[in-house]
Amino acid sequence: MGITQLRRALDDVFDQAVLYHAFTSYMRDYEVIVYATAAPSTGIQPMNLRYLFKFCVEAETRTALSSETWRESLDERLTDPEIGPDLDGYVWAVRWQPLYPGAEVITDSPRAQNWAERVGIDFHEVRIEMNGHNLTLIFSELEVTELSIGYAPYVVTEDN
Template identity: 75%
Template sequence: MEIAELRRALDDVFDQAVVYHAYTNYMRDYEVIVYATADPRTGIQPAYLRYLFKYWVQVEASTALSLDTWRRSVDERLTDPEIGPDLDGYVWAVRWQALYPGAQLIAESRRAQEWAEQVGIDFHEVRIQMNGHNLNLIFSELEVSHLPSATRPTWSPRTGRAPVCSLRARSDGRRRSRRVNLARRPQRPKAGQGR
């Protein structure tokens, strides 16, 4: 992806809703799922976009909240979509965050240049600023795709439902489907339960 194309892809999702971000299940890439909308008068339908940062070598995540906001946001009830919106603090239960102030390419990133020299392929650094988290990613390629209806998260900013994807994968020429709840992580076994 050319630099101008990379910048355009990042600008395209300014102030949209990030509904999920994490390492892919095969751990080489990092994905950000964006729910993109436009003014209804444009006729452009809302879409789920997958921003796949390929060959990532460094991801740094930090809070975007101020200390004062954090002090008011430790109440566990703020994770409950029924109770949280009525409380004072950051409502974690909304399960999405605004991509604002946005994502930008770090021009002539020293860290990306060092990785490029060591590995022998181009690397880039992107800063993604949201209203809950900030991310810095160093990666080689960006792949942007529309999630087809079979893989589109069923979560919506309007309903507040947990992001769930139905994934279709080809294995030995046959199709198989599975549903993955993106809001839940596998739990580690408790002490004494083994693996």
């Protein structure tokens, strides 16, 4: 995927809701699950999209919250969807975060170039900023797919 296509794919979900982000169960690729909506007048139905950052060699997750917000958000009740919204602090229980200020492709990234030279394929660097977390990913390819209702990124069973 070229830089222009990569930017377009990331711009398509600007200010949408990130529901989940982590390495896949097989631990090579990094996925970001986005709930995308449009204005009701468009007639476009909401959908869940899986942004799969393939061959992800670096994934950094940092808090986007200040230390003061963290200090105010330590109460376990903030993880409870019934109680949390009535308390002061960052409400973890909402279980999503806006993709805002958004995602940015870092052109001429020394980190991506270093990996490209070492592995022999193209790599990209993307920074994704949300209101709870900031991600930096170094990866080779991006695959975007629509998910079916009820998608679970990793379900523990007796077989695995």
